[in-house]
Structure formats: C-alpha cells, structure tokens
Amino acid sequence: MDALESISNDFAKVSAKQASSAAELASTLEKLIALMTTAREEIARQPSSLASSLALLKQATTSSAKHLTSQQEDFRRAALKHEKTLRAAFKTDLDNIWDPRAFDGHEHTLDRAIGAHFVREGQFAIAKTFAREGELDPEEGLPGQFADLYTILEALRRGDLSGAIAWATHHKEELDRRASGLEFALHRLQFVQLLSGGEREAALHYAKSSFGPFSLSHLKEIQRLMCSCLYASRLHTSPYADLLHPSAQLDVQRLFTREFCQLLGLPPSSPLFTSALVGTLALPTIVKMSSIMKDRSGLEWSQAGELPVEIPLANEQRYHSVFACPVSKEQSTDENPPMLMACGHVLCKFCIDRLSKGNSNLRFKCPYCPTESTASQSKRIYI
Amino acid sequence: MDKGKLNYDGLFNLEQPLLKVPAEQLKKAARISQRYVEYVMKEITTEVNKLSKSANSCSPEQATKSLDDMVVRLQKLKRKLDDTKAEEALYVERTKVRLNHLKELMTITSAESPAYLQWCQTRLDRMLVDYMLRHGYTETAAKLAADKGIEALVDLQLFADSRLVEEALDNKNCTECLKWCNDNRSTLDKISSTLEFNLRLQEYIELARCGKKEEAIKYCRKYMIDWQDTHMKLIQQAMAMLAFGPDTQCEPYKELWDESRWDIIIEMFKSDNHALHNLTLQPLLTMTLQAGLAALKTPSCYSDENRTINCPVCAADTFGQLAQDLPCAHHVNSCIVDRLSGVIMDEHNPPMVLPNGYVYSSESLQALAAENHGMVRCERTGENYNIATARKAFIL
Numbered sequence: 001m002d003a004l005e006s007i008s009n010d011f012a013k014v015s016a017k018q019a020s021s022a023a024e025l026a027s028t029l030e031k032l033i034a035l036m037t038t039a040r041e042e043i044a045r046q047p048s049s050l051a052s053s054l055a056l057l058k059q060a061t062t063s064s065a066k067h068l069t070s071q072q073e074d075f076r077r078a079a080l081k082h083e084k085t086l087r088a089a090f091k092t093d094l095d096n097i098w099d100p101r102a103f104d105g106h107e108h109t110l111d112r113a114i115g116a117h118f119v120r121e122g123q124f125a126i127a128k129t130f131a132r133e134g135e136l137d138p139e140e141g142l143p144g145q146f147a148d149l150y151t152i153l154e155a156l157r158r159g160d161l162s163g164a165i166a167w168a169t170h171h172k173e174e175l176d177r178r179a180s181g182l183e184f185a186l187h188r189l190q191f192v193q194l195l196s197g198g199e200r201e202a203a204l205h206y207a208k209s210s211f212g213p214f215s216l217s218h219l220k221e222i223q224r225l226m227c228s229c230l231y232a233s234r235l236h237t238s239p240y241a242d243l244l245h246p247s248a249q250l251d252v253q254r255l256f257t258r259e260f261c262q263l264l265g266l267p268p269s270s271p272l273f274t275s276a277l278v279g280t281l282a283l284p285t286i287v288k289m290s291s292i293m294k295d296r297s298g299l300e301w302s303q304a305g306e307l308p309v310e311i312p313l314a315n316e317q318r319y320h321s322v323f324a325c326p327v328s329k330e331q332s333t334d335e336n337p338p339m340l341m342a343c344g345h346v347l348c349k350f351c352i353d354r355l356s357k358g359n360s361n362l363r364f365k366c367p368y369c370p371t372e373s374t375a376s377q378s379k380r381i382y383i
Numbered sequence: 384m385d386k387g388k389l390n391y392d393g394l395f396n397l398e399q400p401l402l403k404v405p406a407e408q409l410k411k412a413a414r415i416s417q418r419y420v421e422y423v424m425k426e427i428t429t430e431v432n433k434l435s436k437s438a439n440s441c442s443p444e445q446a447t448k449s450l451d452d453m454v455v456r457l458q459k460l461k462r463k464l465d466d467t468k469a470e471e472a473l474y475v476e477r478t479k480v481r482l483n484h485l486k487e488l489m490t491i492t493s494a495e496s497p498a499y500l501q502w503c504q505t506r507l508d509r510m511l512v513d514y515m516l517r518h519g520y521t522e523t524a525a526k527l528a529a530d531k532g533i534e535a536l537v538d539l540q541l542f543a544d545s546r547l548v549e550e551a552l553d554n555k556n557c558t559e560c561l562k563w564c565n566d567n568r569s570t571l572d573k574i575s576s577t578l579e580f581n582l583r584l585q586e587y588i589e590l591a592r593c594g595k596k597e598e599a600i601k602y603c604r605k606y607m608i609d610w611q612d613t614h615m616k617l618i619q620q621a622m623a624m625l626a627f628g629p630d631t632q633c634e635p636y637k638e639l640w641d642e643s644r645w646d647i648i649i650e651m652f653k654s655d656n657h658a659l660h661n662l663t664l665q666p667l668l669t670m671t672l673q674a675g676l677a678a679l680k681t682p683s684c685y686s687d688e689n690r691t692i693n694c695p696v697c698a699a700d701t702f703g704q705l706a707q708d709l710p711c712a713h714h715v716n717s718c719i720v721d722r723l724s725g726v727i728m729d730e731h732n733p734p735m736v737l738p739n740g741y742v743y744s745s746e747s748l749q750a751l752a753a754e755n756h757g758m759v760r761c762e763r764t765g766e767n768y769n770i771a772t773a774r775k776a777f778i779l
Contacts (some may be wrong), residue, residue, distance in 0.1 A: 004395060004489060008482045014409075014473045022468040029461045033454055040450040041654035047443035054435040054446065061431045065424035072420050075471075076413040090399040092669070094663045102673050106705050110669070113701040114511065125766050126530060130515075130523040131760070135482070238774040252495075271695035271702055275508045276668070279495065279675025284393020286674050307713045314495060315727050319694035320683040321742075322714045326779040329715050333682065338778075340736055346778045368779065380775065382741045382763070383734075 014078045025068055032064045073207055085231060096289040097283075117272035122150035149260050156253050161190045164256055174263055182259045183251050184214045186220075191225060192243045200232040228303040274317065282311040306331075321383040327351045327367055332383075339378040343371035352378055354365045389494050401481050401509075404538055409474040416467040423460045427453055428488035480535040508534045510668040516542035517666050519549075538660075545656050552649050555589065561654055567659055576655045580610045580617075581648055587621055588639060593741045596625055676706040688763065689751075693725075717778050722762060723747040735773040737761055748773055 011195075017334040039053045055156070103110060111134045118127035124147065130136070152163040168175060168183040187210045194203035211222050231238035242248075267274070289309050323332040325348035332338050334349055340345050345368045355364045356375040363372045434441070434449055434513065467748045477682045484505070504720075508531045515524035516539065524542075551559035564571060564579040571578065583606045590599035607618055620635055627636040638644075657664060676696055683689035684696040695702040719728045722742035728734045728744045735745050741761050751759040752770040760767050 003392075004482070004485055008486065010488045011478060011482060018468075018471050018475050019540055023473065025464055026461065028456060031460070033457050036450055036454050036457070040447050040454070043587065044447050050441075050446055051435075051438040051445055054431070054438050057450075058431050058435040061428050063427045068420050068424055069417075072413070073419045076410075076417050079406075079409045079413045079471075080736070083403075083410050085538050086399075086402050086406050090396060090403070092396050094397065094399060094738055095665070096762070098665070098670055098673050100665050103705060105667055106707075109701055109704045110672075113705070114514070116701065121731050123527075123530065126523060126527050129526055130520060133520040133523050134518075216542075250447065265692055267695075269691040271698055272672075273504070273507060275675040275679065275702060276671050277500075277503050277675070278396075278512065278678050279671035279673070280394070280503055280506065280675040281390075282669060282678040283397055284390045287393065287396065299469055305710055307677055307710045310715055311674075313678065317679065318718055318727060319679070319691050319697070320681040320689060321717075321719045322681060322712075323717045323719070323778065324714050326717075331682075331714060340740075340774075341778075344775055345779070368777070380740050381736050383778075 007082075007085055007089060011082055014082050015068055017075045017078045021071045024071045027066055028064050028071075032060065035060050047066055061088075078258075092287055092291060093286070097287050113272055117270045119146055120266075120270040120272075122146060122153070124150075145264060150256065152180075152260075153253060153256065156249075156256065159193060160185055161193070164252075165190065167260075175259060178262070180255075180259055181218075182255050184218050187211065187214070188221065188225060189248065189252050192248070193233055195229065196235050196244055198232070200229060203232075204229060249381060278311075278313065278317055281313075285309055323350055323383055336382050338383060340381045341366055341371075342373035342377045343369050345369065346381065347378075349380075389488075389491065391489055394486065394488060397667070398485060400660075400662050400667070401485070401536070402478065404541065405474045405478045405481065407660055408541075409471060410480065412467060412471045412474060416464060417469065419460070419463060419467065423456060427456065477535045484536060505531070505533060505536070509533055510666070510671060512537040512539075514666045514668040519546065521546065538662075541660060545653070548652060548656075552652065555645060557586050560648075563652075563656075569686060570659050571655060574655065574658050577614070578648070578651050578655050580607070580614055581651060583607050583610075584617065584621060585644060585648060588624075588644070590759070591625055592629060592640070599625070633725055670707065673709060676702060677709040679711050680706050680709060682710045682711060691725075719778055721747055723751075734776045734778055736776045737766075737768050738772050739764055739766055739768075742776065743773075745775075 035057060039057045042053050043050050078128055111130075115127055115130055115136045118124075118130060148167075152167060155161075155163045165186050166242075171184050172183065187206075191203055191206055191212075194200075194206055207222075207226065211225075213223060225243075228235065228238070228240035228243060231240055235241065236244055250322065261268050277290075286307075286309075293308065323338040323346070324330065325332065325338070327347055328337065328351050330348060330350075332348055336349050339349050339352050340346050341352070343366050345366050347367070355367075356362045360376040361374050363374055365372050410668060430449065430453060434446060438446075438480075488502055491500065491502060508527065512524045512528050512533070515521070515527065516537070521543070524537070528537050528539060548559045548563050551557075561579070561582055564576075564582065583602075587599050587602050587607065590596075590602055603618070603621065607614075607621070611618060620639060624631075624636040624639050627633055627640075629640045631637055631640065654664060663670070677715065678774075679694065680696045684694060684706070685699075690697040690699075696706045697703060719734050719742065720726070721728055721732075723743055724747050726744065730747045732744050734742045735748055736742050737759070739761060741763055743759075743762075748770055750757050756768050758767050759770050759773070
C-alpha cells in the first residue's frame with residue numbers, strides 16, 4: 001500500500017525532528033542558564049563589568065530565544081503536516097455508513113455476547129471483571145467446562161501432553177465416531193517430543209505401547225515415524241525435519257480446541273470472532289457501496305430485507321445453503337422455493353410458472369438443456 | 384473479487400481513528416510546547432534587554448537579583464519542556480507502533496493465512512477495548528489492553544480524561560467541561576459546537592432552580608450575551624422561564640427546567656469529544672459486527688430446522704437478536720451446503736435429491752449406504768430410501 005508507505009516514511013522525519021528538537025531545546029536552555037549564571041557571578045565579583053556582561057548576555061539571550069522557538073516551530077510544522085497528510089489519505093467518512101440505530105434496544109445482548117466471548121477465549125479474569133462492570137450474569141457461558149479446556153491447552157503449550165491424552169482417551173468413543181484424528185495426533189506429538197529430546201529408547205517404548213490401535217488407520221504415518229528413529233541424533237537436518245516444525249504443535253492445539261468444542265456442541269471458534277472476521281472483510285465493500293447509495297436513498301438500504309451487494313464469504317463461513325435461481329437471480333423463499341425439473345435442472349417456482357404460462361400441463365423447454373417437460377412434473381426440493 | 388485476497392485500501396481506510404487520534408494529540412502537544420517556549424523566552428528577552436539598557440543606572444545587586452530570578456524561570460521552563468517533550472515522544476512512539484501494526488497487515492498475502500487470523504484477533508481486541516472505553520467499562524478495558532499488550536494501539540488516557548468530565552457533568556458540575564471547552568476552543572469553533580453555550584445555559588438554569596433569580600440574570604449578562612447572534616431565541620426563552628417556574632407544564636419552558644437536560648449535555652460532550660479526536664461516532668466494533676452479521680445472515684438462520692451450531696446468527700439468544708433488524712446477505716449464486724458433512728457441494732460431489740425432495744451430497748449418501756446395505760435415512764424426515772432412488776440435481 002503506497003499511501004501507508006509514504007505516511008510512514010514521512011513520519012520517520014517527524015520522529016527524527018521530535019528527538020532532535022527535544023535534545024536541542026534542552027542543551028540550548030542549559031547553555032543559556034550557564035551563561036546567565038556566569039554573568040551573574042561575574043557581576044557579583046566585579047561590579048564594573050556590569051554593562052559588558054549584560055551586553056553579552058543580551059546577545060546570547062536573543063539568539064537562544066530565536067533558536068529555541070525556531071526548533072520547536074519546525075517540529076510543530078512537521079507534526080501539522082503529518083496530520084494534514086492523514087486527512088488527505090482518508091477520504092471516506094466512516095460515520096455515515098450504517099444506521100446508528102441498528103443495535104438499539106439490544107445493548108445488553110451485545111454485552112452478553114462479549115462476555116461469552118471472553119469465557120470462550122479462556123480470559124476468565126477479564127470475563128469476571130466485565131460481568132461486574134457490565135452487570136451480567138457471571139455464570140453465563142459455562143466457564144467450568146472451558147476452564148478444563150484452557151488448563152489442558154496451557155499444558156499443551158508447555159509441552160505437557162498428559163492432560164490432553166487423558167481427555168482424548170476418556171472421550172475415545174465419541175471421537176472415533178466422528179473419525180477424529182486427535183488421539184493419534186497427540187500420540188505422534190508425544191513420540192516426536194521424546195525422540196527429539198534424545199530419549200530414543202523411551203520413544204520406541206512409547207510407540208510400542210501407544211501406536212498399536214492405530215496400525216490400521218495410520219499405518220503409513222507410523223512407518224514414517226519409526227524410520228525417523230534412525231535420525232534421532234540429528235532429526236532437524238534429516239528428511240524428517242518437518243516433524244519438528246512448530247506448526248505441528250499449533251495444529252494439535254487447534255485440533256484439540258475444535259474437538260473439545262464440538263463435543264460440547266459449540267462452534268470451534270468464538271462467534272464474536274467469526275462475526276468480526278467476516279465484518280472486517282465486508283466493511284470495505286459496504287463503505288464503498290454506502291458512499292454510492294447514500295446520494296440516492298440515504299441509509300434506507302440498511303433496513304431493507306437484503307444487502308444490495310454480495311459479500312464474498314470463505315467456504316468455512318458458509319453455514320447455510322443458498323439457492324439463487326439461475327434465471328431470475330432471486331434467492332428462494334418459502335413462497336418461491338427451488339423446483340427440480342424432469343431433466344434434473346433446478347429453477348425457482350416463479351420461473352417455472354412463467355415458462356409454463358401458468359398451465360401445469362404445458363410442455364416447455366428447459367433453459368439449460370434440450371429436454372421438454374411440464375410444471376406438473378417438476379417438484380419442490382429442500383436444500 | 385478473488386476469495387482470500389485482501390482489500391488493503393479498504394482495510395486501511397477503516398483505520399482512520401487509529402492514526403488520526405495520536406496525530407491530533409501530537410499536534411496539540413507540539414502547540415503547547417511551542418506556546419510555552421515563546422511566552423517565557425519573550426519575557427526573558429524583554430527583561431534582559433531592559434536590564435542591559437539600564438546598565439548604567441541599576442545597581443549590581445539589582446542586576447544579580449534579576450538574573451537569579453531569570454535563572455529560576457529558565458529552569459522552570461526547562462523542567463516543563465522536559466515533560467511536554469516526553470509527552471510528544473509518547474505520541475510519536477504510539478504512532479510508530481500503530482503504523483507498524485498496519486504495515487504488518489500489508490505483508491499478509493491471504494485472508495486465509497494464520498497471520499491474517501492473528502492480525503484480526505488483535506484488531507478485535509482493540510475494537511473491544513474501544514467499545515469498553517466508550518461504554519465506561521474502564522477496568523475491563525485496561526485489563527484487556529494490558530493482558531494483550533496492546534496499550535499503544537488503544538486510547539486509554541484519552542477516555543480516562545473524558546471520563547472525568549463526564550463524571551463531573553453527571554454530578555451536575557460544569558466546571559471541568561467548561562475548562563475542556565476553553566482548552567479546545569479553536570477546534571470546537573471549527574465544528575460549530577454549541578456545547579459551551581449549553582453549559583452556560585445549564586448553569587443559568589441551575590441558579591434559577593435554587594431560586595437565585597438575580598444571580599441568574601447577572602450570570603446571563605456576563606456569559607450568555609456573547610452568543611446572542613446565534614442563540615437569541617434560547618436566551619429569550621431562558622429569560623422567560625423565570626416567570627414560569629420549575630413546575631410549569633408549558634413548553635418549551637418545561638423542557639428547559641427538566642433535569643434530563645444534563646444527559647443531553649453529556650451526549651453532546653461525548654460527540655464533540657469524538658469529533659475533536661477524529662473518533663467515529665459509533666464504536667468500530669458495532670459497525671464491524673453489523674457488517675459481518677448482515678453478510679452471514681440468511682433466512683434459514685431463523686428457522687428451527689435449518690439452524691446450525693457453527694453459524695453465529697443462528698445463536699438465537701445473542702447474535703440472532705442483534706441481527707434481527709439487519710438485512711440478509713445477498714447472493715447471486717447458489718451454494719449448497721451438505722447437511723450431513725457441512726461441506727459445500729460441487730461437480731465432484733454433486734447434490735442428490737431423495738424421493739421426498741430433500742437434498743444431500745453424493746459422498747454423504749454413499750457413505751450412509753455403504754454402512755447400511757444401500758439404504759439411506761433422511762436426517763430431516765427420518766424416512767428410509769434405497770440410494771438408487773436418489774436423483775442427481777443440477778444446481779447452476
């Protein structure tokens with residue numbers, strides 16, 4: 001981004017000027033104080049030098065005053081210029097992009113959602129403070145279960161896997177039903193930890209006792225792990241160096257969080273975070289659109305049923321099926337549901353009615369293939 | 384727009400307050416240093432000049448005394464400058480941290496990278512602190528900022544200062560706020576603020592409320608007359624309200640006597656304070672959440688049978704309520720999410736329609752059939768079908 005680059009380069013000058021002016025002001029003042037003190041001593045010692053000392057001092061004071069003010073003025077100008085640059089760089093007005101009343105009446109709900117977010121993220125102390133200040137119910141959001149999650153995660157971060165492994169073994173049945181790779185991932189991490197810690201014997205022993213149940217599902221990986229033992233002394237320069245990558249550790253932490261939340265019936269990441277993440281992606285588009293729309297209809301669109309523009313979502317943020325009719329481009333509703341035609345193509349009900357001219361036995365051609373069919377042959381589908 | 388590609392300009396644009404707030408503070412601090420240096424140095428120069436001119440007539444004792452006096456003043460100037468320059472340095476440092484925070488974003492290439500998620504986490508944290516500060520949850524704000532090490536990215540001090548003014552107003556005391564108006568007069572004039580007049584009017588009303596009518600009139604003469612060009616009507620009403628008394632039901636005097644005028648003044652101060660520091664009127668958090676929830680919201684979020692646990696808007700007791708008055712997302716292309724596995728269907732894993740009209744992905748149905756001798760159970764209706772009866776649908 002060029003704007004940021006140039007602001008940043010310009011600001012380096014402001015910063016340098018601030019530092020140099022601070023040093024200059026201090027040293028100039030010091031010198032002037034020293035001069036004045038000397039002049040005073042001189043006059044006290046030799047009253048006859050009064051006129052000459054004062055004349056010298058007058059000169060020094062005038063030039064110091066000039067220097068001091070010009071130093072500070074230079075810096076002030078630089079700061080002013082920086083502020084002006086910023087004003088020019090940001091042209092959009094952020095205040096009028098959304099109806100400020102959109103959350104009216106829901107202030108407490110938002111506070112509750114934020115409180116739940118803190119619990120969700122394991123920030124229990126903050127959640128407590130916030131519950132007090134925001135007058136929320138401190139029990140909300142099940143801190144008890146999350147406390148377990150964060151104790152185990154904390155241990156994981158320190159490299160202590162015992163808590164996580166105990167949890168995974170305890171919930172083995174549920175995890176297996178969902179074909180989760182968590183348990184094996186934990187054992188693998190433990191094995192690599194032993195190996196890289198120089199305890200090859202212990203690692204082999206651990207492999208023997210733990211990898212057995214996974215021989216069917218993870219044979220390839222187990223073979224690879226066993227081969228890595230050959231390089232135990234210099235694992236980080238071996239073909240198996242990837243086992244030591246720090247992201248392996250992070251992946252396990254993430255996997256653990258996800259599985260833990262799923263078993264509790266909760267989404268793997270905080271809903272507040274998800275919403276903010278999508279919002280951050282969506283806002284630039286909305287800012288732009290709102291600046292175009294405002295001239296025409298004010299903020300009315302923010303109360304309409306549908307956003308006027310499409311916000312592209314990442315696949316993992318698409319939680320619901322959406323059917324947009326390929327002919328009318330309209331999203332389906334209960335009155336206008338998606339209909340499967342005899343050929344397998346899907347249109348919305350209104351389009352089918354239009355193509356069949358309201359006659360359920362009239363044969364019409366599918367807009368996408370040569371097949372002809374009637375409205376009575378098409379049937380509603382539930383996506 | 385490509386998925387995963389970041390709109391740097393757009394994101395940068397949202398961060399106006401982040402850079403503008405310290406820039407404004409720096410400007411102000413520089414001006415304070417400047418005025419102080421100019422003021423003291425002018426005095427000292429004049430005095431030295433005077434002393435040097437009268438060199439022939441003044442005694443050495445007078446001269447040394449005067450010089451001693453000036454040295455003390457210069458030392459005071461130096462001490463004060465040490466403070467103001469340190470304050471300037473603080474804002475410079477803060478600006479640097481914030482610029483680096485934004486630069487970090489510019490080095491991130493994809494919206495799906497862990498680095499971006501990390502950046503967004505920090506962004507959420509500073510939006511939360513901002514929200515807390517604006518709502519007066521000061522302790523939570525400070526704790527969160529300290530915990531996350533983002534003190535330089537949020538404006539704790541700024542809000543702490545304005546909190547003092549708000550509390551004073553809450554106790555029906557205008558002094559702090561009038562002082563604030565005085566400190567920021569030029570900027571307030573620029574945004575044509577009426578805060579100061581309203582404070583004066585309120586002090587007048589309070590005098591009248593205590594029955595000190597004469598003092599009230601004196602006060603009006605002294606402080607309110609200057610505003611006659613712009614606020615003549617209100618001044619006239621203020622005069623007339625004395626005749627009606629606090630218990631009147633007659634508008635507009637009833638409104639003037641009403642104690643809720645204090646709340647209006649607090650709101651006025653807040654909005655002027657935000658404008659002064661280039662803060663947005665609404666917290667960035669609510670704007671972001673509104674945009675995000677609208678982008679996620681679909682009609683399905685409010686129907687019981689279509690709720691999913693992962694979707695924030697489906698959480699009926701929290702985000703579902705917040706999103707109630709927001710528009711739904713707009714989609715021009717279909718996107719069919721498999722109810723069983725949560726994956727998005729495509730040509731490699733096409734949608735299949737069961738005889739009852741319910742759609743599932745081909746892969747999920749095959750997995751079910753493999754376990755159950757070719758039979759699949761519709762998760763939503765509980766009906767059982769042979770997988771051979773499922774038809775492929777073409778959803779364009």
